[in-house]
Every structure is written in C-alpha cells, then in structure tokens.
Amino acid sequence: MNISNSTTEDEQVYAGVFGCVMVIGLPLNAVALWILLRRHSLKSPHAVFMVNLAFSDLLLIISLPMRIYFHATGTWPLSNMACLIITMLFRDNIRSSAMFITFISVDRLLAVVYPLRSRHLRTSSNAWKGAAFVWSFMLVVNIPESLDFLEHLQDHSQLIYLQIVLLVTMLAVNIVCTIMVSWTLHRHLSDSAKVNNKMKVMLVFVMNLVLFAMFLPVPIGMAAQYKKIKPLVCLTVSNCCLDPLLYYFSFDSFWRKNENCR
Template sequence: MHVYAAVYGCILALGLPLNAVSLWIFLRFHSLKSTNAVFMVNLVISDLLLVISLPMRIYFYATGTWPLNDIGCVSITMFFRNNIRSSSIFITFICVDRLLAVVYPLRSRHLRTPSNAWKAAALVWLLVVVVNIPESVGLFKYLNNISEPICFELIQSDEPTKLVYFQPVLVFIMLAVNVVCTTMVSWTLHGHLKDSAKVNNKVNVLLIFVMNLVMFAICFLPVSASLLTYSKTATMPSTCLATANCCLDPLLYYFSLDAFWKKKEGPDLEL
C-alpha cells in the first residue's frame, strides 16, 4: 500500500507543475488559434482534473483508511476514469489532425479550424458527462452495500455494471484509429525523408504518432483490460501506469507544436 502512495506522490509532484506550465504556455503563447492547440489544452485540463484527485489516493494508500463519504469516493473515481476516456479521445484527435495535415493538407483546411476543434472537444466532454450519470449511480448503489469505508480497491475491480465494458471498447477503438493513422502517415512521409531541409520536422511528426501508440500500450490498455478481468492484483498496478499519462503528455505537446515556447503570430502552419 505504501508503495502505491509513493508512486502517486511522484506522479503528483511531476504532473502538477508540468501540466500547469503547459497550460500557461498554451494560453500565453499559442492563443488557441490552431486545432492542435485546442485539443492539447483540453488534454491538459483532463490531466489537471486527474492530478487534483491524487492527494486523496496518496492519503488512502498511505493510511489504509478513507476519510471522505461516498460522494468523495465516486467523484475521485470518476476523475480517473474520465481522464482515461477523454485523454484517449483527445490524443486520437491530435493523431487524426496530424494525419489530415500530412496526407490531405489542402482538402482538410476547411475541417482543421479552431471552431470545429472546440465543437469536437465539447462533444467529448458531453459524452463523458452522459456516461458519468448512470455509472455514478451504479457506484453509489455498490458502495451502499459495503460496510467498510474502502474506496479504490473494491470499486475498480468488483463493480457489477455493464458500463464497465465502455472504457475497454473505447480504448481499443481509439487505438485502432491511431494505428491506421500512423501507418498512413509513415507511408506518406517515407518518400520525402530525403529532403534534408524538412527531415527534423518529419521526425517530430513520426515521434508524435510513436508516442501516442506508446501511451496507449503503457497507460490505457493495461487498465482497460484489467476492468474486464475484475482482478485486484492487475487493477492496482495498471491504475498507477494509467495515472502516469499525465506526466507523459507534456512530451507530446513539445513535439507536436513547432517553437513550443515561442509565440505564434499566425495560424497553425506546422505539419
């Protein structure tokens, strides 16, 4: 238990400043004038919502007691689940946006607009809220049948609801989209890698897709698979790995936007 408290403590110590600084950079330097920036800001918000829930996880695993009521337990559990779902979708949106910019740069200009990006982001958060309602009701009913004030261990592995299949299905679909996008972009860039003037930018583009796949493989797939097995021994370590995505996402921001620390004066022109 104390090991998990230490791991979550490290994630909190890294994730909070990294995402806070990333959000400040986006708002200060990039002005949300590109689809990429819009999706990344929403990804930062998702990570920050996860980070602010970590102190209670640290307290729980450090002391073995849960000091809050059922509402607190359900809320923090939802913060975690919402992060996995929204992060996987926003990362996929970033992947698709890069695909359109590389493979269909002219035909996709009317689609790759900030207004369309905000509409897509709003739909994602609406989906998250809609799923939260029945899921939260099911968690409350489950907690009412437990005599001990225990939160994360039981609620993540034994919860009897069909909605438990939503997250694994969503993650596997998003992974499939990322794999297809990665393949198409690799084929497109393969014939142009001899252009030394743009090779660095193209390497960054490929790194974005590789990082997305690594994120799914390390952070999203294990915890989603553990939900289907109802195994406590698998759920707790995979939850730690999933939570670490809030520390890895800032790397995605750095490689996705040219001149990440510099102010962008015009529209998004990078690949």
C-alpha cells in the same frame, strides 16, 4: 503477519508513486497549459485539443492527494460521494485523454496527408465542437456509471466493456493514422532538414501509441476482475507526466509564440 506487512508496504509504494506523479505532473501540465494559452493561438485546432488534454490531466492530478492519503494511512475520511468523484475523475481521464489524443492524431493526419482538402475541416470552431462533444460524452457516461458505483460500491460495471471497445477502436484509428502519415512522409521527404521534421512528426504518433498502451490495462484488468489492479492504476496515472512531451514534440517551437501553428 507477513501478509499484513507486505500489504502495508505495497500501499506505501502506491502512495509514493501517486506522490511522484503529482509532484512531477502538476507543474509540467500547469506550465504546459500556461504556455499553450499564452504563446500559441487557440485558432489552431491542434492547440485546442492540447489545451483540453492538459486540463483533463490537471483534473486527475488534483484528485491524487486523497488517493495518497488513503494508501498512506489506510483510512478514508471523506464520504462515499467524494470517493465517487475521485473515481470518476480517474476514469474520465482515461476516456477523455484517449479521445483528445485520437483527435490530435486525426488532425495531424489531415494536415500531412490532405493539407489542402482538409483546411475547411481543421478549424478552431470544429476543434471546440469536438472538445465539447468529449466533455458532454463524459457527463452522459458518468450518470449511469455513478449510480452503479454508489449502489454496489465496486468498480465492476457493464460500461467497462464499452470503455474497452472504445479504447481499442481509438487505438486502431491511431495506428491507421500513424501508418498513413509515415507512408506519406516517406514518399515526399528526402533531404536532411525534412527528415528531421519527419522525425518530430512521427514522435507525436509514437507518443500517442505509448499513451494508449498505458490506458488499456486498467479497464481490461477490471473486466477480468484482476485482483492486483492497483499497479495498473499507477501505470495509467503516470500518463499525466508524459503528455507534456507530446505538447513539446507537436509544435515546431513550443516555447516561442507562434500565431500560425497549424
């Protein structure tokens, strides 16, 4: 009886966590997406990646009501296909968010370390090509993963190991970008105004690394068949509430229209 009560209480906690993430994350990301589309030119590659990141978070958030219902009631009223879609939205958010964040880090690296030589690379056209690649990759990965999920109705798949490799690789790229940008800014910025700008730039990279720390626990836990995976899922889902901070620190003036935000 005590085990049953404890399990029920845990499920209620999970429902509460997902509810808080939805209540906080939905308006934050919706407003951020509106501001990015309305006030910042999509000619900026940086803005293109931000818009796609916000869209990825919103796709995850719209799946949370059914997760909340499941944990609150202990029943699943929909089909296995609906369960599959919600599961894929969660996994795709980890992968797509990690890829868009990596693109953002590389874009900032090119802008700070190689501002002149990278101008032909840092175009909105190339940014949209990168975004198209990310979403195409999601579709390709979802096909075998969905078939495996429907066949076994479990979370374990060989693709989990591929996801871990991809996440660790992208984390390494973000760390390298952070080190190179920090070294460049340290060499060339000295006065107080520029130091303040340096702090804003470095906050973007710090946020990126924090978000990666939230992405990795779930696939690692799944690969290790860790039984208490749900707390890790709660941690990962909460990244939707932190991404808007990334948008704020990424632009000199997030709220003011800026047509040349490069």
